[in-house]
Amino acid sequence: MPEPQTTRGSFWERHGRSWAVTAMSIVLALLVGAIVMIVSDPEVVTQYAYLFTAPQLPLGASWAKVSSAYSALFFGAVGSPYALAMTTAQAAPLICAGLGVGLGFRAGLFNIGAQGQAVIAAILAAWVGFALPMPPVLHLVVAVLAGLVGGAVWGGIVGFLKARTGAHEVIVTIMMNYIATGILAWLLTTDAFLRPGSRDPISPPVEPTAIFPAFYGQFHLGFVVALLAAALTWWLIERSTIGFAIRAVGANPRAAATAGMSVGRITIVTMVLSGLLAGLAGTQFALGPGGQGVPTPLSAGLVGTVGFDAITVALLGRSSPIGIVFAGLLFGGLHSGGLAMQSMAGTPVTMAMLLQALIVLFVAAPGLVSAITPYLRAPKNKSLVGGQA
Amino acid sequence: MKKTLIGSGLALALVLGGCAQPPSASPSAGGSNTPAPGATPSDFLACMVSDNGGFDDKSFNETSHKGLTDAKTQLLIKTKEVQSTTNADYAPNVQNMIDAKCDVIVTVGFKIADVTLAAAKKNPDTKFAIVDAAYTDPKTGKNTAPANLKGLLFNSAEPSYLAGYAAASLSQSGKVGTFGGAKIPSVTSFMSGYAQGVEKYNQDKGKNVQVVGWNTKSKDGTFIPSGNFDDVAGGKNVSTQLVNQGVDVIMPVAGPAGEGALQVAQGSGGKVAAVWVDTDGYVSQPKYKAAIATSVGKAMDVAVFDAIKAAKDDQFTNEPYTGTIANKGVYLAPFHDYDAKVSAETKSELDKLQADIASGAIKVEA
Numbered sequence: 001m002p003e004p005q006t007t008r009g010s011f012w013e014r015h016g017r018s019w020a021v022t023a024m025s026i027v028l029a030l031l032v033g034a035i036v037m038i039v040s041d042p043e044v045v046t047q048y049a050y051l052f053t054a055p056q057l058p059l060g061a062s063w064a065k066v067s068s069a070y071s072a073l074f075f076g077a078v079g080s081p082y083a084l085a086m087t088t089a090q091a092a093p094l095i096c097a098g099l100g101v102g103l104g105f106r107a108g109l110f111n112i113g114a115q116g117q118a119v120i121a122a123i124l125a126a127w128v129g130f131a132l133p134m135p136p137v138l139h140l141v142v143a144v145l146a147g148l149v150g151g152a153v154w155g156g157i158v159g160f161l162k163a164r165t166g167a168h169e170v171i172v173t174i175m176m177n178y179i180a181t182g183i184l185a186w187l188l189t190t191d192a193f194l195r196p197g198s199r200d201p202i203s204p205p206v207e208p209t210a211i212f213p214a215f216y217g218q219f220h221l222g223f224v225v226a227l228l229a230a231a232l233t234w235w236l237i238e239r240s241t242i243g244f245a246i247r248a249v250g251a252n253p254r255a256a257a258t259a260g261m262s263v264g265r266i267t268i269v270t271m272v273l274s275g276l277l278a279g280l281a282g283t284q285f286a287l288g289p290g291g292q293g294v295p296t297p298l299s300a301g302l303v304g305t306v307g308f309d310a311i312t313v314a315l316l317g318r319s320s321p322i323g324i325v326f327a328g329l330l331f332g333g334l335h336s337g338g339l340a341m342q343s344m345a346g347t348p349v350t351m352a353m354l355l356q357a358l359i360v361l362f363v364a365a366p367g368l369v370s371a372i373t374p375y376l377r378a379p380k381n382k383s384l385v386g387g388q389a
Numbered sequence: 390m391k392k393t394l395i396g397s398g399l400a401l402a403l404v405l406g407g408c409a410q411p412p413s414a415s416p417s418a419g420g421s422n423t424p425a426p427g428a429t430p431s432d433f434l435a436c437m438v439s440d441n442g443g444f445d446d447k448s449f450n451e452t453s454h455k456g457l458t459d460a461k462t463q464l465l466i467k468t469k470e471v472q473s474t475t476n477a478d479y480a481p482n483v484q485n486m487i488d489a490k491c492d493v494i495v496t497v498g499f500k501i502a503d504v505t506l507a508a509a510k511k512n513p514d515t516k517f518a519i520v521d522a523a524y525t526d527p528k529t530g531k532n533t534a535p536a537n538l539k540g541l542l543f544n545s546a547e548p549s550y551l552a553g554y555a556a557a558s559l560s561q562s563g564k565v566g567t568f569g570g571a572k573i574p575s576v577t578s579f580m581s582g583y584a585q586g587v588e589k590y591n592q593d594k595g596k597n598v599q600v601v602g603w604n605t606k607s608k609d610g611t612f613i614p615s616g617n618f619d620d621v622a623g624g625k626n627v628s629t630q631l632v633n634q635g636v637d638v639i640m641p642v643a644g645p646a647g648e649g650a651l652q653v654a655q656g657s658g659g660k661v662a663a664v665w666v667d668t669d670g671y672v673s674q675p676k677y678k679a680a681i682a683t684s685v686g687k688a689m690d691v692a693v694f695d696a697i698k699a700a701k702d703d704q705f706t707n708e709p710y711t712g713t714i715a716n717k718g719v720y721l722a723p724f725h726d727y728d729a730k731v732s733a734e735t736k737s738e739l740d741k742l743q744a745d746i747a748s749g750a751i752k753v754e755a
Contacts, residue, residue, distance in 0.1 A: 291481050296476045304441070304474060
């Protein structure tokens with residue numbers, strides 16, 4: 001997010017406050033989540049009738065409920081090497097797609113199409129993975145490249161339409177999401193994408209030669225690729241000429257045009273790169289090693305809602321690559337911890353989603369956080385999505 | 390100011406509500422549960438993993454989940470359940486259930502088939518059952534599942550055949566319709582059976598009732614354009630188109646989106662009737678019960694319950710289960726409010742057809 005660059009102000013004012021607000025948002029979300037957990041469990045709520053006669057009953061029940069859920073969340077996210085590996089696997093696609101959306105924000109583009117870009121990428125990567133036998137290493141490289149090209153083209157179409165016709169990228173990307181989902185549904189009725197002898201809409205498994213090799217548990221090469229993508233994106237935005245142009249267009253397209261930059265060209269390039277990164281997220285799903293030693297075959301819902309989760313990751317990471325890596329890890333941890341919360345504490349998976357939503361809500365409403373914690377009060381007139389969306 | 394108001398309100402609520410005396414002895418667990426006669430509480434742990442539809446999908450996840458809760462209350466066993474939100478969740482969810490030391494793990498949906506097979510091979514001491522999938526060699530048709538994995542399938546074409554026959558007898562316009570949520574086998578088998586039932590009616594009665602929405606020769610039909618099983622508006626659009634073509638009995642095979650057909654039937658003032666699928670719609674969609682002539686049911690809850698019970702009683706086999714008319718794993722639901730509109734003649738013919746399907750005299754193609 002392009003913050004107003006002021007030469008004055010301490011480091012705290014420039015960075016510390018926003019990080020503190022983010023941290024406070026997480027704490028507040030956990031608190032609200034705890035209250036929701038207590039109120040939504042009739043067994044705990046009924047205990048509150050004894051609050052004054054036998055306070056140990058309601059408080060004990062609440063504590064048992066909340067502590068078991070949050071310790072399961074913690075255990076499932078970072079509690080063991082296996083859990084940590086799981087968290088990195090969950091975070092990898094979120095980081096990639098988050099980088100894509102974040103890059104769009106820097107140019108003032110709201111790419112809601114990461115979902116469709118990831119779907120197209122997953123289709124191509126999976127197809128190369130199961131239909132084109134190749135030697136190891138080469139197979140993985142070709143499959144990943146196919147996915148990247150798919151995502152870049154899907155995003156590039158939007159950039160082209162915006163640059164040449166002025167079509168709003170929000171509308172176009174939403175439509176492109178529908179088209180991508182429709183293409184996947186249709187492909188899964190064709191013989192080329194189905195298992196021999198079966199009509200169930202699910203593809204053959206990807207060949208082992210095209211799978212990201214796992215180092216430990218679910219910790220695999222894809223996560224390393226995601227970190228590399230973050231480093232490259234940082235370099236691109238902060239150190240390259242094209243990144244300067246992207247930021248300039250995001251800050252003020254008219255001024256950028258006056259300075260001799262082609263706003264249309266930058267729009268196309270940004271959408272291509274944004275789609276490429278979202279496409280990398282799609283390949284993470286298609287080529288990830290999965291648990292149980294079997295890859296997840298291509299079928300409806302393979303990429304989940306990564307494109308929309310990526311928007312929240314980019315917002316939480318404030319569109320900076322390093323922030324997005326941490327936001328992706330946080331959401332990846334919340335997701336794998338959320339799965340553990342279900343199996344260990346019997347808390348519904350919706351609880352983990354609620355926590356994610358609450359964190360984003362508090363981050364997106366800094367005024368709310370600073371009202372509760374006045375010492376974090378932020379300067380006024382700050383928008384979360386930079387530039388002209 | 391606001392904070393103090395809220396605070397005092399909260400305190401007041403607590404003061405008013407917090408003065409009850411705790412019961413001296415805690416009442417025994419349970420409530421309206423009706424355990425099976427002779428059942429004793431057991432530490433047997435049955436677990437279930439949903440696919441990305443979740444347990445509230447008003448479709449196969451939900452019906453399968455009922456099998457788990459029935460097992461909990463009737464067999465007095467312990468249960469655990471986890472939902473998946475993406476396909477990438479299947480493997481960790483199944484692994485979490487293995488780590489939780491479940492005795493039997495039921496996975497729901499063909500999308501979890503690969504993960505379930507791999508997990509069953511790795512954990513031979515845990516029993517696995519999977520709804521809507523089985524493991525057969527495509528060439529020989531032989532069961533390839535390991536000894537601790539049971540596939541649960543449902544022949545929905547058979548009861549749909551009966552529903553098609555009943556629909557043809559109910560139609561005043563001589564046109565009955567159907568549509569699907571997407572062109573996948575678990576949907577088209579309903580539509581195919583339905584069309585064959587209508588053909589049977591035409592043959593036996595010398596009538597010419599037409600089926601709109603399914604072509605028996607091309608094995609293709611009408612589907613919701615979005616291919617989305619939650620798209621109620623899309624289901625309503627397709628139903629309206631069918632009605633405009635003169636159809637007066639509609640069978641939607643589209644999960645929750647089928648509600649669009651119920652809305653159209655409800656709004657027609659009794660001219661159009663609907664046939665619900667998966668569950669008895671008269672019970673599961675009470676808002677529309679007046680418009681539901683009958684339903685094609687898949688007793689997934691019974692199949693899941695039986696698999697869990699077999700695992701508990703050490704009678705588990707890897708023999709795939711297929712719900713049929715013969716073993717009552719699939720069924721034509723009662724006519725309920727439409728009972729008076731179905732002639733006694735049709736009812737006795739349906740009984741005869743049901744017996745013929747059960748005995749194998751009539752073969753219904755999926």
